[in-house]
Amino acid sequence: MVGVSPDTIKAEVRKLEEVVPEAVVKELEGSLLHVGRERAVTREQLGEIIESVKRAYVNAMVEPGEAVGTIAAQSIGEPGTQMTLRTFHYAGVAELNVTLGLPRLIEIIDARRVPSAALMTIYLKEKYARSKEKARAFAQKIEMTTIEDVVLQTETDLINIVFVPTLDRSRMQRRELTPSKVASAIKGALKVDALIDGNKLRIKPTTQSLSELRKLAAKVRALPLHGVKGINRVVVKMEGSEYVVYTEGSNFPEILTMPEVDWTRTVTNNIHEIEAVLGVEAARNAIINEAVKTLDEQGLDVDVRHIMMVADMMTTLGTMKQVGRHGISGEKASVLARASFEITTKHLFDACIHGESDRLNGIIENIIAGQPIPLGTGSVELAMRREGEGGRK
Amino acid sequence: MPVEFDVRQHVLVPKHEILSKEKAREILKRYKISPHQLPIIRSSDPVVKAIGAKPDDILRITRNSPTAGRAIMYRYVIEE
Structure with missing residues (x-):
């Protein structure tokens, strides 16, 4: 039996896009085309492959009611116990002072205003990036x-x-x-x-x-x-085929406006500056990049999905919120949930003064009240409409 | 900022688009939610200003995701 042509493979695989994300579709298409060149795959087999990929993907999805937040917390927290507690480190040849390990991770998640070691990576426009002299001159120019x-x-x-x-x-x-x-x-x-x-x-x-x-x-x-305010030390380093300027201290808005700078790639590790200049979505990306970088450096392997979840939670309200008393935990709708986290009495007193009520919708409240929690199988309830009460037969 | 600077072209900024009213309604219907249940983006956000979105608009954001390749999500523009 003759197999299908590469074109039909492409067309059939494309139909998957509604269910499965692009990355999976591309990977499947790549490997199918690899074996499909000799027309080795029959139409029937192709259909079967696509169907089983779809099934595997749907099975791997997170189920409604899954405690993704808790899993993320544990998945980041456990490797966190193995991180260095030492704050400073002089990174390799560049001799730049960077915060590493647990202190840096805490800084990111707490959404600190100013990182303890601000650092910018400035890429230059082609003309300046190729010549050592020009890159040096620029570095000299911005150093305060x-x-x-x-x-x-x-x-x-x-x-x-x-x-x-x-x-x-x-x-x-x-x-x-x-x-x-x-x-x-x-x-x-x-x-x-x-x-x-x-x-x-x-x-x-x-x-x-x-x-x-x-x-x-x-x-x-x-x-x-x-020089530029806030830029304290400057180091020029060869990276690949271009010169890149690293600075200790950060002034994102001002550096981006300089004509020598390739502002499409230049970044800072001060996430608040990124949020102010480039918006929340960029801040979300910056949180993910910085957290992944910190974990990678320590040789810890944490799935990005957990970090992405944390970054999403921190940015859903349009501004960056820390994971803590002044952010995500401090803004929970339920009084009991807030009180169980930190500064218990203050939350209870305030709630009394304002006459707040607690609908016991969340998990923490229900644990306190000793009821089944709305999580996993607890998140569904059985409702029944009896005949004659507006229900269908 | 110089004339050539454009937030939308920075590597960290994903693509933001304003949804038409019909499209927006369709999305809300598909997820069975009201706009306020969507993640928020403030009208003072640099990208919102750059694309000229107004409060009450819904933005479609096409992110480059390390796991999904390309991921689409929505944000609701609020007055700030």
């Missing part, structure tokens, strides 16, 4: 430089009331600065005169008092000369 970074030593002349920083020529050269540029930056920002005296600057406060001088000295030291 304060006066303190180009100063060798400082003196405070208490007799004449002047602040005298000595500038370091070589450090300035690397950053393409000159004493006059530094002096004019000080004049422009602090409205005080800065006289150039060789390698030294003589800065006088507007009023001749010691306390004023001290304040001025602190301001001068911290004065930014150039």
Whole structure:
């Protein structure tokens, strides 16, 4: 018997798309075409294969009433016990400070405003990514430089009331600065005169008092000369065939607007910044990517589906919510469920004041009340309409 | 932001589309739900602004999923 042609295979497999996701369809199509080239599959066999794939897929689906949240919590929690508790680590050659292991995972799930080690991965436009010099120049441009970074030593002349920083020529050269540029930056920002005296600057406060001088000295030291706010250290690294810029510290909105940057791929590990600039859906992806990265690095194998579920829960309300007292658990509809999590008395008092009622719809409430829980087989109820009461025969 | 910057083209942002009223009704009917039972997206969301969606619209989001290849989900736009 002659088998079916590749075209019929394609057409038949495509019909599966309504039931089975794209990835499965593609895989099936690939392997069927592989064996189907010699027309080895008969029409009957093809139908059977497709039918059994469909059945296998439907059988593998999560059933209604399955406790997916609990399973996700356990699946992430158990490997979590094996993670490092040590927070910091200097990642390989780049010598960048990154948070790893459990502390990082907690940071992601708690949706912390600022990660303890912010990190950006900046991809450059082709023109800049190919040349080491141009990538370096860009890195130099965004690195935040304060006066303190180009100063060798400082003196405070208490007799004449002047602040005298000595500038370091070589450090300035690397950053393409000159004493006059530094002096004019000080004049422009602090409205005080800065006289150039060789390698030294003589800065006088507007009023001749010691306390004023001290304040001025602190301001001068911290004065930014150039760079992007928040970008503290920059490392240029070759990756594949292009140069990629890694930064310690993050300023996503500003970096994305720079003309050298390939803003379609540039990312940060500060998920709140991603949410503000790119929206919730991007934040969801960022949560998944960051969590998977953290777990992978520790050699732990957690199914993405669990992480995806957590990310979905965190973002369903349109903004990022932490998994905890101020987020998912703190916003449950039931008073008893909230009270059983943390700060029990506060929730009970508040509920009393507001006259809240609890419909006992959830799981926790029903465990407290000692009733069967609406989960698995408990999530269905039997209802019966008797004849003569509007029911059908 | 410069003129060329477009949130929709960033790798982290999946495709968002506004559903027509008929399509939206069809979806709600298929899942037997009201719009408020859908996940929410705020009208201040950068992507919502970029595609010009209004509160009460339903967006179809086509995600790249590591498990399903391509996954479709919906979000309801709320006033923010």
